[in-house]
Amino acid sequence: METLVIAFDRVSKCYPGGVYALSDVSLRIEQGEWVAVMGPSGSGKTTLLNILDGLDQPTSGRIEILGRDTSHFGTDEWSVFRRENIGLVFQQFYLIPYLTALENVMLAQYYHSMVDTKQAMKTLGRIKLMDRARHLPSQLSGGEQQRVCIARALINEPKIILADEPTGNLDEDNEKTVMDIFRGLHSEGHAIIMVTHNPNIGQLADRRIFLNHGKITRSN
Amino acid sequence: MIGKMVRKSLFKNIRITLWTLVTLTISAALITMFATVSFDIKKRMGNTLRKLGPNAVAVSRFSENERPLNLDEWGQFRAIVKREGIPTVELSFDIVTVEGKPVVLAMADSEKLAQMTPYWIVIGHRVWKEQQCLIGKRVAELLKLKPGMSITVHQPSGAKKETGYSIAGIIVSGDENEDRIFVPEPLAETIQHGFIYALLSVPEGGNGIHRLNTQLGQVQSHIEIKPLREIVHGEEATLKKVVLLSSACLMTVMVLTVLGVSSALLSRIVERRKEFALLQAIGATRRSVISFLLLEGMSLAVLASALGFAAGTLLSEMVVRQIFHVSVTPQVTALPITLVVTLVVSLLASSAGVARALKMQPALVLKGE
Ligand SMILES: Nc1ncnc2c1ncn2[C@@H]1O[C@H](COP(=O)(O)OP(=O)(O)OP(=O)(O)O)[C@@H](O)[C@H]1O
Ligand SMILES: [Mg+2]
Numbered sequence: 001m002e003t004l005v006i007a008f009d010r011v012s013k014c015y016p017g018g019v020y021a022l023s024d025v026s027l028r029i030e031q032g033e034w035v036a037v038m039g040p041s042g043s044g045k046t047t048l049l050n051i052l053d054g055l056d057q058p059t060s061g062r063i064e065i066l067g068r069d070t071s072h073f074g075t076d077e078w079s080v081f082r083r084e085n086i087g088l089v090f091q092q093f094y095l096i097p098y099l100t101a102l103e104n105v106m107l108a109q110y111y112h113s114m115v116d117t118k119q120a121m122k123t124l125g126r127i128k129l130m131d132r133a134r135h136l137p138s139q140l141s142g143g144e145q146q147r148v149c150i151a152r153a154l155i156n157e158p159k160i161i162l163a164d165e166p167t168g169n170l171d172e173d174n175e176k177t178v179m180d181i182f183r184g185l186h187s188e189g190h191a192i193i194m195v196t197h198n199p200n201i202g203q204l205a206d207r208r209i210f211l212n213h214g215k216i217t218r219s220n
Numbered sequence: 221m222i223g224k225m226v227r228k229s230l231f232k233n234i235r236i237t238l239w240t241l242v243t244l245t246i247s248a249a250l251i252t253m254f255a256t257v258s259f260d261i262k263k264r265m266g267n268t269l270r271k272l273g274p275n276a277v278a279v280s281r282f283s284e285n286e287r288p289l290n291l292d293e294w295g296q297f298r299a300i301v302k303r304e305g306i307p308t309v310e311l312s313f314d315i316v317t318v319e320g321k322p323v324v325l326a327m328a329d330s331e332k333l334a335q336m337t338p339y340w341i342v343i344g345h346r347v348w349k350e351q352q353c354l355i356g357k358r359v360a361e362l363l364k365l366k367p368g369m370s371i372t373v374h375q376p377s378g379a380k381k382e383t384g385y386s387i388a389g390i391i392v393s394g395d396e397n398e399d400r401i402f403v404p405e406p407l408a409e410t411i412q413h414g415f416i417y418a419l420l421s422v423p424e425g426g427n428g429i430h431r432l433n434t435q436l437g438q439v440q441s442h443i444e445i446k447p448l449r450e451i452v453h454g455e456e457a458t459l460k461k462v463v464l465l466s467s468a469c470l471m472t473v474m475v476l477t478v479l480g481v482s483s484a485l486l487s488r489i490v491e492r493r494k495e496f497a498l499l500q501a502i503g504a505t506r507r508s509v510i511s512f513l514l515l516e517g518m519s520l521a522v523l524a525s526a527l528g529f530a531a532g533t534l535l536s537e538m539v540v541r542q543i544f545h546v547s548v549t550p551q552v553t554a555l556p557i558t559l560v561v562t563l564v565v566s567l568l569a570s571s572a573g574v575a576r577a578l579k580m581q582p583a584l585v586l587k588g589e
Contacts, residue, residue, distance in 0.1 A: 046587065055501060055583035076505040083503025090586060094498045098232035099225065110221040111503040152502065 003031040004067075005160055005191045006052065011061030013047050013214070021047035022058070023214045031159070032189040034182075036202040039211035045195040048211070049162050052193065053086050054078030066159060083112045087153030087190075089163035093145035095137040101148045102133040105155050112156040123151045127181055143174025150181055154190070161185060163194040167201065179204060222508075226515050229492075236488045240481055240520050241527075247477035248528020248562045249535060254470050255554035256536040258463065274309075274336050274419035276429050276445050294416065297443045300435050306428075307421040309336045316375045318401065319363055325373060326397075327405035336419050337393070343367060344389030348404060353385040356398035360390045373401070420445065474565060482569035485517065489573040496577050497585035506578055513574050514567070521566035525559040532558065 008027040014020050021044040029035055037045050050056035051063070054073060063070050066085055073081060082088075095104045105120045124130050127147040137145055146166060153161055163182070167175040179201060186192055194205065202208045210218040230237045278297060294310075301308045309332040316325040330348050340346070344367035348354055353373075355365060365371065370386045383403075391397055422428040422445070432445045489496070496509055504512075533550045540548040 050583045053501070055581075055586070075500075076507070079500055079503050079505045082501070088501055092586075094494065094501075094586065096225075096495055096498065098228040103221075103224070106221065107225070107499075108502045111499075111508065115221050 005029055005031050005033075005065065006193075007062075007064040009062040009064075011051065011058045011063060013044070013051060013056070014059045020214045022051070025061070025214070025216055027209065027216065029191055029193065032186070032191055033207065034186045034192040034194070034205040036205035036208045037193060037195045037211065038197070038199075038202055038208055039217075043211040044214040045211055046164055047214075049164050049193065049195060052160075053088055053162050054082055079111075083108070083156065085158050085160055087156070087158040087161045089146070089149050089153050089161065089166045091165040091168040093137070093142060093149050093169070095145055095148060095152075097137055100134050100136055101129060101140065101144075101151075104137070104148055105152045108152045108155050120151075120155060123155050124148075126184075127151050128177075141174075143170050143177060146170060146174070146178055147181065150178065154185060158190065160191045160193070163192065165195050165197065167196070167198070175201075222512060222515065226512065226519055230516060230519065233488055233492070236484055236491075237520070240484045240488075241524055243477055243480045243484065244520055244524030244562055244566060245527045245531065247473055247565055248525045248558050249532035250470060250473050250528075251561045252529045252532025252554045252558045253536040253539070254466060255557045256533060256548060256551040257540060258466070259551045259553070274307075274421045274448065275425060276420040276422045276432075276447050278308075278418040278420060278443050278445050293442050296439050296441050297418070297436065300432065300439075301418075301420065304432065306423070306432070307332070307335060308418050309333050310416065310418045312405075312416045314375060314377055316373050316401075318359075318371050318373055321362065323359055324400045325375065326400045326402045328402060330402075330404045333402065336421060337397075339393065340397070341392040342389040343392065344387070346389060348388035348402075350404055351385055352388040352404070354389050354391050354402040355387055356400045357390055357392050358398045359401060360387075366390075371401075373403070422447075474561075478565055478568050481566060482572045485570055485573040486576060489513070489577050493577070493580050493585050497580060497582035500582045501586060509577060510574050513577060514570055517566045517570035518563060521562045522559070524566075525555070525562045528562065529555050529558050 006027065006029040008025055011022060011025045011027075012020065013022040025044075025048065037048060039045055047056065051058050052065070054070065055078075058071075065081075068081070070078070070081070095101075096107065099107065102117070102120055102124060105123060106115045106117065109115045109120060121130060121133060124133050127150055129144060129147055129151070132140060132144060137148070140148065146169075150166070153163075161182075166182075167178050170178060175198075182192060182194070183204065192205075194201070196202055208218075208220055209216050298310075309328055311326050311328045311333075314325045314327070315322055317323065334346050342354065344354075345352075346354075353371070355371075359365070363371070365387055367387050367389055370384060372382060372384050374382055385403060391400075391402070420432075422432060426447060429445050429447050436443055436445070499509055499512070500506070532554070533548075537548050537550075
């Protein structure tokens with residue numbers, strides 16, 4: 001059982017107003033596994049991810065991540081757990097607008113432990129953005145911004161990478177570049193949970209789970 | 221890293237930064253001004269009001285008995301006012317004749333007298349030298365005298381019966397001094413049946429006078445200090461009113477500053493809620509978000525204190541020059557006061573924004589759009 005990174009046991013999320021975004025979801029994800037989360041809009045994909053990264057709390061159910069029961073984590077415990085173990089990539093390319101690409105990456109280092117310019121540059125090299133290190137987000141294309149977000153997510157070598165439609169706002173060329181990066185991460189042994197609408201991307205994953213009205217309807 | 225971030229974020233949101241900075245600077249300037257002025261306002265006010273004349277007079281407790289003061293008692297009195305550093309001028313009077321006409325002769329130290337009688341208008345020289353005298357306007361008219369002319373004073377009770385003086389100036393004072401001749405003798409110790417008294421300029425008015433009388437009582441002196449009533453009362457009341465009024469102004473300004481700065485900081489935080497949500501998403505604890513925001517507020521406060529101190533010092537210089545016609549000494553102690561109060565103001569103002577930042581749910585904020 002050492003290789004299990006995520007275990008969901010009958011997890012439900014009911015928003016105030018009675019909407020069940022997730023109901024009775026049970027799910028196990030192994031180390032190094034790439035899982036695509038698919039399903040129609042409003043089916044609970046983002047909710048699932050937010051519960052995984054602790055930005056949202058489940059209404060009921062039991063969750064274990066990397067062998068730790070996260071149900072009782074407070075806000076700050078989650079922050080610490082997240083920076084140690086989870087890298088986040090969003091559909092919008094959330095970067096701090098007044099910091100350069102390099103500084104945005106280094107910010108994650110700062111909150112994790114300590115800044116290391118050399119290592120941050122190396123990570124930017126890995127996503128082929130070394131020459132854009134000193135540019136502000138506004139001086140980068142959407143695809144480049146998303147690559148910076150990915151660099152930030154993996155700078156601290158997290159075991160788990162969560163990505164919510166990382167290519168949702170990108171054109172095909174950029175989508176390909178980003179997916180190549182994810183393939184690399186997968187081969188390095190990071191567990192990846194990625195929300196996507198795109199069946200082609202879904203095919204890259206080891207496994208696909210389909211959500212509908214907050215329930216897993218299919219998994220293959 | 222965090223310092224760099226604070227600097228860059230302040231520059232990025234330059235409009236709100238400037239607005240906050242200006243507001244804080246104004247309040248810092250007012251604090252500096254208040255501190256600077258209130259540090260020496262008592263002294264200033266006292267000196268200024270005393271320019272209208274002395275505020276107390278030393279007389280014998282037994283003056284109704286017409287008992288002349290004894291010079292030993294006078295010595296005790298002198299020692300006390302000297303120890304307390306109270307500006308004093310001793311005057312002794314005698315009746316003399318000049319060109320056959322009786323005149324009151326006043327003997328006093330010329331410089332001390334000048335300090336105590338700033339309201340006099342003197343035609344000619346105010347401070348006079350030995351063998352010179354000042355004469356009152358009415359004496360001058362009576363005897364048809366002008367500055368530069370010489371007179372001979374016949375003093376039957378003096379050691380020398382006859383002394384010649386040249387006239388340094390003519391006094392226009394609007395009071396009985398216009399009937400007198402002033403000559404430079406510190407105190408006529410040799411005087412036999414003249415009349416001695418002293419004018420004092422006692423700091424802190426009534427309280428100061430009370431303290432002096434207590435000290436005189438302890439040495440069983442027959443000398444008593446009596447306030448020149450109106451001046452003392454006027455001085456205290458005016459001082460109180462000025463302090464009250466300026467405190468009220470300062471409080472109003474501080475409250476407005478806190479409101480203004482906090483609304484600026486709040487809108488700044490609301491505008492940047494994605495940023496704070498993101499910081500938490502990449503692993504910032506609430507504590508680090510708070511310290512980031514407070515650091516931003518503190519940097520602005522420190523900068524504003526420096527600017528405000530400079531502006532406030534200049535401003536108090538202008539105001540004090542307008543009112544008191546003297547230049548103010550810049551008060552270094554006003555700097556830490558300004559810094560501390562500005563920091564507190566900025567902290568109070570920041571706390572609304574910080575509370576707001578912590579209430580935001582990162583998941584919701586990041587989903588928005
Ligand atoms: N804060 C909230 N309050 C109430 N209901 C919510 C909230 N957030 C999400 N929901 C509801 O929960 C359900 C699942 O939302 P979620 O964002 O997880 O969908 P999704 O699968 O990510 O959709 P999409 O593909 O459009 O991003 C939706 O019906 C949504 O309306
Ligand atoms: Mg979604």
